[in-house]
Amino acid sequence: MKIPLTIKETQDGLIKKEFSAVQLVDAYLERIKKYNEEYNIFLTTSDEIAYSKAKKFNDLDQYTEEFFKENPLAGVVVGYKDIFLTKGIRTTAGSKVLESYIPPYSATSVSRIENAGAIPIGKLNCDAWAHGSSGENSDFGPTKNPWNKEYVPGGSSSGSGAALAANMSLITTGTDTCGSIRLPANYCFSVAIKPTYGAVSRYGVIAMASSLDTVGPIGRTVEDVETVFNVIKGEDGYDGTVVNSKFEIRNSKLRVGIPKEFFTEGIDPEVEKTITLGIEVLKKEGIEFKEVALPSTKYAIDVYYVIQPAEVSSNLGRFDGIRYGNGRDSFGDEAKRRIMLGTYVLSAGYYDAYYLKAMKVRSKIISEVDKVFDEVDALIAPVAPTPPFKLGDKVSDPLTMYLTDVYAATANLCGIPSLALPSGFSKQGLPLGFQLMGSRFSEPALFELGKLYHKAIDYVPKVAF
Numbered sequence: 001m002k003i004p005l006t007i008k009e010t011q012d013g014l015i016k017k018e019f020s021a022v023q024l025v026d027a028y029l030e031r032i033k034k035y036n037e038e039y040n041i042f043l044t045t046s047d048e049i050a051y052s053k054a055k056k057f058n059d060l061d062q063y064t065e066e067f068f069k070e071n072p073l074a075g076v077v078v079g080y081k082d083i084f085l086t087k088g089i090r091t092t093a094g095s096k097v098l099e100s101y102i103p104p105y106s107a108t109s110v111s112r113i114e115n116a117g118a119i120p121i122g123k124l125n126c127d128a129w130a131h132g133s134s135g136e137n138s139d140f141g142p143t144k145n146p147w148n149k150e151y152v153p154g155g156s157s158s159g160s161g162a163a164l165a166a167n168m169s170l171i172t173t174g175t176d177t178c179g180s181i182r183l184p185a186n187y188c189f190s191v192a193i194k195p196t197y198g199a200v201s202r203y204g205v206i207a208m209a210s211s212l213d214t215v216g217p218i219g220r221t222v223e224d225v226e227t228v229f230n231v232i233k234g235e236d237g238y239d240g241t242v243v244n245s246k247f248e249i250r251n252s253k254l255r256v257g258i259p260k261e262f263f264t265e266g267i268d269p270e271v272e273k274t275i276t277l278g279i280e281v282l283k284k285e286g287i288e289f290k291e292v293a294l295p296s297t298k299y300a301i302d303v304y305y306v307i308q309p310a311e312v313s314s315n316l317g318r319f320d321g322i323r324y325g326n327g328r329d330s331f332g333d334e335a336k337r338r339i340m341l342g343t344y345v346l347s348a349g350y351y352d353a354y355y356l357k358a359m360k361v362r363s364k365i366i367s368e369v370d371k372v373f374d375e376v377d378a379l380i381a382p383v384a385p386t387p388p389f390k391l392g393d394k395v396s397d398p399l400t401m402y403l404t405d406v407y408a409a410t411a412n413l414c415g416i417p418s419l420a421l422p423s424g425f426s427k428q429g430l431p432l433g434f435q436l437m438g439s440r441f442s443e444p445a446l447f448e449l450g451k452l453y454h455k456a457i458d459y460v461p462k463v464a465f
């Protein structure tokens, strides 16, 4: 069977009885079996759980529009980044430390996705502990980009982007501490929302840097990502930072800022061009653009690489092998590097010079960004400075690798949402796109802009093969 590429196509197919939920699971698992060895996208598949769920939903007579209103994700096959706890399904965080860990409960986002009817198909490869930008830091081997397997799919949610490009899942989940939802989406021709900090519960998601971590969906259309976001958002009583805030579009006429600091020398000409074209398209649709200045954002990546290791050094302390896991000997080089850096910036002699200073600059960046949102509703920017790069190109040079996140850090430091949108392909046939950041809890405005843009360019979801 031909696998449908969106939630709507899937649900229309079920209503028209073109296929059953069990046939859908068959089709996805067949592709995973056929291609996974080559691309290293799934670390675990949950065949039994997928089939038992699909069987529950296999009576085709139940499928009506009404049914899908109550079960918005019925029939939707989902893969989770392997950092989301899934009851009874192995969860490794991409690390040998948790190689055989089976969680006794599921993350809030996982339970909500499944309560809405989704069918869990398995767990997706990622950089160990979500440390990375390319997917090459996984202890289970690098994920390859389905658009060209010599290239990285983006990290750290590498399998979450690649599974969509390889048509192995309809939607996936990721975490974004500094770009890890947006980058794989961008490098794999998918749509993703990095939500406002405090919009989606982090309960049951293995912590990386707690003041920056966010949980969000990746899919092939803005509509699909919005549907999943609406399912997972909101208070659960287990994450004190989540509030049931009002999500809103503040203005009927949307204005977008072009922050000049995000278009500096390091940017690849094809990345810049796709954004320039995007601006023209949106202008024709009546969106107003203006140049804005965010001078302190040039420090965002430096600030991130002080705060993030500091929080990591504390969060990874619990993996001592006493209650669960294999203990510290199994930590990889990148995790060790971050624990050492973090311990150093927090040590008595260096706390003021590094951690405290970084926190002050973070506050400055937040106040600049907050102010700019008095003038505009969104900011347009690249997700990364270049299109996907070759596997192995940056692994031996952590500093160059860290610079991949130079445009991602601002949204995490400020806790603001950002929507990553695919726009086209480079001359080499690799995915291109950009991000739209908004003020806190302005996700609906970003979705509206994303839909407007995709409609204007006649965007159609695509898979690599």
Ligand code: GLN
Pocket: 130, 131, 132, 133, 155, 156, 175, 176, 177, 178, 179, 180, 181, 208, 308, 405
């Ligand atoms: N690439 C960044 C890092 O390595 C961010 C990863 C993430 O967002 N999880 O820290």
